Amino acid sequence: MKKSKKNQNKSSLVWKMAIASAVSWEAAKLAGSKHPYLAPLSVILCLQSTIDQSVRFSFHRIAGTVIGIMLTSYLVSYLQMNGWMLGLLLLGGTYVAKWLRIDETVLHQVALTILLVFTFERHSKDYAMDRIIDTVIGVVIAILVHMFLFPPDYTKRAADSFQTLAHQLSDTLSDLSKWVQSEWGQGKGNIMEDKVNNLLQELHTAKEMLQTASESLKFNPIRKKHKITLARYQTEMQKMNAGYEYISNVVKTLKEWEKEGDLSSSDKRELGNDLQVLNEFFAGFKGIQLGETDNWKQKEQNVLLESLRSDMQSHPQPSQVYKDSFFLETKKLLKSL
Structure with missing residues (x-):
């Protein structure tokens, strides 16, 4: 019975992930995003085992994304693109996050955002803003799908x-x-x-x-x-x-x-x-x-x-x-x- 219940939970997660990812991609395109894949990325990361965990992780992801972009987007066009510069940005950005005494999950999101903005912003000036908008879209859709489509119940x-x-x-x-x-x-x-x-x-x-x-x-x-x-x-x-x-x-x-x-x-x-x-x-x-x-x-x-x-x-x-x-x-x- 327990194995059957676990399989049922996994099947539910599979359907939610697929549906929410598809909807969030299309919603990001409608919002004018040039990087719609960022929305389903948030969906995949934020779909946790319970709605409460998803809400908390989503908040951490949005906070980490905003902080990472604020610390990186202006500087990235003036910096050389190499590993040492990335290391310095990560050190500075995550240390600021640590100084703010934010949750460790947020710290990981700050580091991830710094890496992606450092990599893509110089090639696409809209990347930083798209990342914020698409992250919010993905988070909202993930939570709504989690709440109303076979919500987890143990x-x-x-x-x-x-x-x-x-x-x-x-x-x-x-x-x-x-x-x-x-x-x-x-x-x-x-x-x-x-x-x-x-x-x-x-x-x-x-x-x-x-x-x-x-x-x-x-x-x-x-x-x-x-x-x-x-x-x-x-x-x-x-x-x-x-x-x-x-x-x-x-x-x-x-x-x-x-x-x-x-x-x-x-x-x-x-x-x-x-x-x-x-x-x-x-x-x-x-x-x-x-x-x-x-x-x-x-x-x-x-x-x-x-x-x-x-x-x-x-x-x-x-x-x-x-x-x-x-x-x-x-x-x-x-x-x-």
């Missing part, structure tokens, strides 16, 4: 990543429950720590995917509903983060506890049941589709949490340090859910 991929995380978190809690109830004393601590590390990687992946999805919807005029969906996922991600922290701390506690070997049958039953309830709670997140949770599943999750909270209150005050740590971590998690 909401579904973010949802899939979130559900994968929920599934892995739920499975880890299930493994913890089995460890306590039936596999105690078998030295599973190191195995569980590896699972915690894998869970952390999945958590980072899901967070990054949510961030990418949020950025993909900036300046997207036709995906307002998905913005609400992603806001919901951002809220639910806090619960996932709390779940990871809980598992990480509990694994450390259980690993030390196992070394002591002191875990009664009643402790195994109580701790295992508590972990199983949390497993079922997080398993419910796998049913979320684009932010819409089944009402029955949500009620079921709430019942699970309330039952666990009641159990926490009814348990006698732990007298053993490891058991005390486990119950404190569980209560802390319940407060954040």
